[in-house]
Amino acid sequence: MAYSPRMVNDSPRLSAQDWTRAALKAIADGGLAAVGVEPLARTLGVTKGSFYAHFRNRDELITAALADWWRNHGEAGLAEYAAIADPGQRLRELLTAVVRSVQPLAPSVHLSLLGDRNDPRVKEAVSRVNQARLNLLTNTYRELGLPPDQAVNRARVAYAAILGLLHLAQTEADSPNPDALADAAAAIFLPS
Amino acid sequence: MAYSPRMVNDSPRLSAQDWTRAALKAIADGGLAAVGVEPLARTLGVTKGSFYAHFRNRDELITAALADWWRNHGEAGLAEYAAIADPGQRLRELLTAVVRSVQPLAPSVHLSLLGDRNDPRVKEAVSRVNQARLNLLTNTYRELGLPPDQAVNRARVAYAAILGLLHLAQTEADSPNPDALADAAAAIFLPS
DNA sequence: GCCCCTCAGTACGGCAGCGTATGGATACGG
DNA sequence: CCGTATCCATACGCTGCCGTACTGAGGGGC
Numbered sequence: 001m002a003y004s005p006r007m008v009n010d011s012p013r014l015s016a017q018d019w020t021r022a023a024l025k026a027i028a029d030g031g032l033a034a035v036g037v038e039p040l041a042r043t044l045g046v047t048k049g050s051f052y053a054h055f056r057n058r059d060e061l062i063t064a065a066l067a068d069w070w071r072n073h074g075e076a077g078l079a080e081y082a083a084i085a086d087p088g089q090r091l092r093e094l095l096t097a098v099v100r101s102v103q104p105l106a107p108s109v110h111l112s113l114l115g116d117r118n119d120p121r122v123k124e125a126v127s128r129v130n131q132a133r134l135n136l137l138t139n140t141y142r143e144l145g146l147p148p149d150q151a152v153n154r155a156r157v158a159y160a161a162i163l164g165l166l167h168l169a170q171t172e173a174d175s176p177n178p179d180a181l182a183d184a185a186a187a188i189f190l191p192s
Numbered sequence: 193m194a195y196s197p198r199m200v201n202d203s204p205r206l207s208a209q210d211w212t213r214a215a216l217k218a219i220a221d222g223g224l225a226a227v228g229v230e231p232l233a234r235t236l237g238v239t240k241g242s243f244y245a246h247f248r249n250r251d252e253l254i255t256a257a258l259a260d261w262w263r264n265h266g267e268a269g270l271a272e273y274a275a276i277a278d279p280g281q282r283l284r285e286l287l288t289a290v291v292r293s294v295q296p297l298a299p300s301v302h303l304s305l306l307g308d309r310n311d312p313r314v315k316e317a318v319s320r321v322n323q324a325r326l327n328l329l330t331n332t333y334r335e336l337g338l339p340p341d342q343a344v345n346r347a348r349v350a351y352a353a354i355l356g357l358l359h360l361a362q363t364e365a366d367s368p369n370p371d372a373l374a375d376a377a378a379a380i381f382l383p384s
Numbered sequence: 385g386c387c388c389c390t391c392a393g394t395a396c397g398g399c400a401g402c403g404t405a406t407g408g409a410t411a412c413g414g
Numbered sequence: 415c416c417g418t419a420t421c422c423a424t425a426c427g428c429t430g431c432c433g434t435a436c437t438g439a440g441g442g443g444c
């Protein structure tokens with residue numbers, strides 16, 4: 001790839017994306033309440049005068065950050081796994097990938113958003129992401145031969161287990177042997 | 193000044209417990225950020241002058257509310273289920289109880305607290321509750337004949353599924369046939 | 385080079401919430 | 415019936431943050 005001088009943040013000037021990224025980072029540790037114009041400006045090394053050149057107000061930043069999030073973690077973020085042809089291997093990859101917490105940042109946002117799940121925009125974003133993942137899992141189970149209604153329930157419980165394991169991984173400090181856990185999860189959720 | 197409407201508690205004067213209960217309710221929908229002295233005072237129909245007669249500051253209320261929570265949802269809250277002698281029935285009761293969301297308030301607190309999991313006090317409280325439940329599940333699986341290490345992993349995945357199902361139930365509006373879901377969960381997590 | 389648009393700094397008003405001070409009201413034991 | 419502790423109201427200062435207005439600096443297209 002050709003390196004342009006505007007690729008990374010060595011430029012002293014910020015873009016709207018810099019703000020949404022910072023907002024997501026703030027959400028990851030602190031929830032929506034941590035998304036403040038002046039605090040973010042401080043961490044970015046500027047004053048809020050810059051912010052209002054990119055967004056009309058704080059709400060607009062939040063909606064932009066949330067849209068950015070579910071766009072990257074909905075179907076787009078699942079493309080890598082959806083491309084796996086063999087459903088059995090796809091399922092195993094999905095399980096082990098999350099169990100071993102390959103993406104340490106993304107789930108933090110997901111979990112932090114739980115605290116603000118009453119906000120309709122948050123509800124919408126989380127719902128979209130969950131739906132995309134549930135769809136992929138449901139289709140996978142169908143491809144594995146389960147009847148449709150069973151596939152739905154199975155996918156639901158399996159995805160719930162994945163979410164719950166993230167919960168536990170984030171609240172407890174000790175990492176309880178990811179390999180054994182992945183095996184246990186696989187043994188449970190892979191149809192014999 | 194007109195007489196302000198006192199809540200269901202017909203006693204005109206409040207106690208410290210009334211404040212902690214209100215704080216937990218606020219946590220349930222809004223996280224720690226929603227625990228404010230003046231907002232709570234408004235919902236309780238008093239002014240904050242009352243609050244500072246019970247607590248030294250806002251932090252003291254939060255720690256008291258968290259302590260109250262994990263005391264009622266740790267081993268104490270599990271006593272009802274721990275009393276079930278037959279491990280198979282105990283496990284089934286645990287699964288169906290949570291899947292059908294018998295306690296609609298308590299889990300909300302749990303989920304909201306995940307949003308504030310960076311607060312060390314929150315982390316401690318959630319960790320305690322999780323540990324108590326994991327212990328009960330692990331022992332149940334052991335009583336069912338699983339070797340210790342397998343019982344640990346099995347309990348972990350099962351509890352994770354429970355948490356995740358709550359997660360989904362709270363973020364999605366539609367309730368997807370609790371009976372069928374309970375059956376699916378039982379089929380997965382009850383050793384044949 | 386010139387203009388214009390974007391990004392950033394400064395200053396101000398306003399609001400919500402925390403904590404304090406103080407005094408009044410009510411219950412309860414003596 | 416009185417005194418004391420507890421609960422509650424009011425008023426105030428303070429801080430942090432949002433949003434607006436205005437100004438300034440610099441870079442790119444013409």
